[in-house]
């Protein structure tokens with residue numbers, strides 16, 4: 442419904458601009474033209490989770506996080522520069538970060554309270570409002586690929602638990618054992634959370650300690666790297682968003698966060714694409730991803746101002762962050778935490794990554 446309404450609203454706005462241009466001797470139309478020329482043809486942004494990472498992080502670990510972001514961003518950039526779709530770009534970028542044990546998505550996912558992994562992911566195509574998501578999957582190597590399959594090969598938008606795992610594998614997703622997701626750092630974090638809650642240590646994950654720990658073959662920094670997400674605008678003007686996460690350390694088995702909930706942690710329409718990270722319950726309560734897009738479309742706010750309002754005026758300090766891109770290629774990357782590994786690139790030559798906000 443929304444995507445059908447948008448051109449009408451745009452038409453009204455364009456009419457007003459024309460009237461204003463006539464009244465102001467062409468000034469408004471000249472400004473519009475400048476904006477149109479300056480707009481990038483395509484744009485992409487990525488995040489690796491909002492959080493409170495210490496500035497004491499060793500330089501090599503910091504470099505490892507930024508290298509991963511740069512590689513993922515470059516893969517998305519390549520797709521978009523070649524005329525590929527925003528949907529392919531966001532899926533590829535998120536799947537790469539799922540394979541990277543530094544991030545809390547796919548390999549490297551956090552543990553539930555019970556010492557298991559339950560993964561959530563979503564993808565959304567802004568041009569059609571088609572969307573797909575999986576929640577609580579336990580054996581899917583790349584949950585974002587399963588989410589896309591839900592979108593393209595089912596009539597549903599969200600599959601959960603065993604049914605989602607089965608659907609994913611039946612549709613060609615790679616299946617892995619739970620030990621694939623293991624990292625000792627994440628297990629330590631679970632034991633700390635349990636201890637803080639006065640609970641006895643588990644000693645080992647529910648599936649035992651894996652003999653081989655392929656997720657540990659590269660240094661996994663303490664603290665850094667969380668949920669992953671990507672938003673993109675392609676050269677055909679289509680927007681897309683994707684988010685993938687292991688959720689929150691020590692979550693109750695069965696808990697579902699905001700990432701797979703359309704409009705909470707992930708959303709895209711014809712005007713704006715958004716991927717969120719942080720305290721999922723808060724993002725669900727306030728429908729943050731959808732709210733950012735609503736502020737852009739209905740209130741005419743710039744995407745960065747819409748993001749700021751949601752993070753600073755709707756959510757509580759420290760709740761998290763988000764990335765968003767509008768159909769003019771303007772990118773917002775904000776959080777109310779001290780850090781959010783992130784990156785942005787566009788057709789004008791922009792290519793940047795950062796972790797903290799005060800650097």
Ligand code: ASP
Nearest residue numbers: 668688698718719720721
């Ligand atoms: N938003 C995710 C969740 O609540 C977690 C995160 O982004 O760190 O599941």
